[in-house]
Amino acid sequence: MFLEERAAHAPSLELLRERNWTYVVLQAQKYSSSGQFEYPTTGAEALVRMARASHALPILFPEWSRFGIAETQRIFELHVSIARKEPACVAPIPQAWDLALARLSGLVLHNADGNHSAPPGAFLAALVIANTMTGYAPDQLPFLPGLGVDEATQAWLRAIAAETVLVYRPRAWCPADA
Numbered sequence: 001m002f003l004e005e006r007a008a009h010a011p012s013l014e015l016l017r018e019r020n021w022t023y024v025v026l027q028a029q030k031y032s033s034s035g036q037f038e039y040p041t042t043g044a045e046a047l048v049r050m051a052r053a054s055h056a057l058p059i060l061f062p063e064w065s066r067f068g069i070a071e072t073q074r075i076f077e078l079h080v081s082i083a084r085k086e087p088a089c090v091a092p093i094p095q096a097w098d099l100a101l102a103r104l105s106g107l108v109l110h111n112a113d114g115n116h117s118a119p120p121g122a123f124l125a126a127l128v129i130a131n132t133m134t135g136y137a138p139d140q141l142p143f144l145p146g147l148g149v150d151e152a153t154q155a156w157l158r159a160i161a162a163e164t165v166l167v168y169r170p171r172a173w174c175p176a177d178a
Contacts, residue, residue, distance in 0.1 A: 002030040004043030016050055023133050024051035026088070027061035031078050033071075041082045048086040057177055058088040059132050059170075064097040064121065067114035072098050076168075083173030091132040092168035093125045100124055100160045107153075119148035120157060127161035132170035138162045 003026055006012050016024065026047050030039040044060070051058035062079040065071045072094040079090045097109055109121030117125060127138040138161035143151045171177060 002028050002043070003047060004030060004040055007043030007046045013050070016047070017054065021051070021054060021056035023059055024056045025059045025061050025129060026051075027063065029060070029062075029078060029082065031075060033066075035071075035074060041078070041085070044082045045086045048082065048088045052087075057133070057174070058086075059129065060088050060090045061125075061129065062090065062092075062094055064094045064109070064117070064125070067110045080173060087174045087176070089132050089170045089174045089177070090172070091125075091128045091170050092164050093128050095168050096124055096128050096161050096164040097121065099164055100157060103160065104156065120153055123147055123149045123154065124157045124161060127158060128165060128170070131161065131165045135171075138165065
């Protein structure tokens, strides 16, 4: 479901209200792949408000660009526009992907469909989200076996994530949150 749909989905709303969450990660804001249309952000804004009302830190998850399509800035700015209306952290996942792909030719972050993530892409996104939640430097994390990402690639992706979060501060739009 897109966030607009999720914000009206009774089981999702019940789950958000009935549990004691520390963080709520919000993924799937609808956007126009052509850039010619605008979709509402009111669902995302409502979910951010609900997360805050339950004392959870809302984290917006802008997705990476589709393979071969330069849409990072548009996707990221859409999420920043939501956070400017309703304070939320914005994980700089698309920027981390762009940096990783620019630095290491042959690195495969996308699944074969060109949209979803391969294991290294999912690992990189998780590093950025973990930093957004905790503030811990991604390059200080240990090797995690069993993820389908070898030790050398994990080390390299941790360094990319650490560099990304220094440049694109995930908590710039939720500065009052500890």
